[in-house]
Amino acid sequence: AQTVTQSQPEMSVQEAETVTLSCTYDTSENNYYLFWYKQPPSRQMILVIRQEAYKQQNATENRFSVNFQKAAKSFSLKISDSQLGDTAMYFCAYYSSSGNTPLVFGKGTRLSVIA
């Protein structure tokens, strides 16, 4: 079964600084997708960024970028120029494109951006 591990339960960063959140996953499959979701205090789950495993180029969305290392099964999220509004829980998620396995989430990292 696929598993997703986020080894940092909590992190903090100063406003305008850069922070990297770690995620590793375990799978025997070759075709899959990876996501980072953000859950602010409002509780809403917001998709931040997605990565297709067949793409070598790392995904980027404005201040958010990933470092996807397929061989190492690592998928870290880098947030540049951190803003107070980035304070949230961040969840790494995996799904396989080859079967009925549902979206699998890591346990989350609570990020606090400090003014």
Place this chain on the structure above:
Amino acid sequence: DTAVSQTPKYLVTQMGNDKSIKCEQNLGHDTMYWYKQDSKKFLKIMFSYNNKELIINETVPNRFSPKSPDKAHLNLHINSLELGDSAVYFCASSQILNTEAFFGQGTRLTVV
């Protein structure tokens, strides 16, 4: 326009009661899900429906019964509520089974 909407946002009820949470999506997606988020923020899939048919039913007590009258709606009915059912329940939808999911705002259920 809210893409995935669930009602109510908050639900406080007594043990033993029966309650329902409604979910609607206006994205034209074929697949809908229910996830449970526990007090430690862990998100776990409960059910997945594709075109009104049950695809995934994880180990969930049979007191939980999803109902999909059409592919835009997936409601969750819970019988004989227990204290351990207290959690946030999220509805979500996606275009094809297991692609990126769009989530509703969640329903915080508190059983007292």
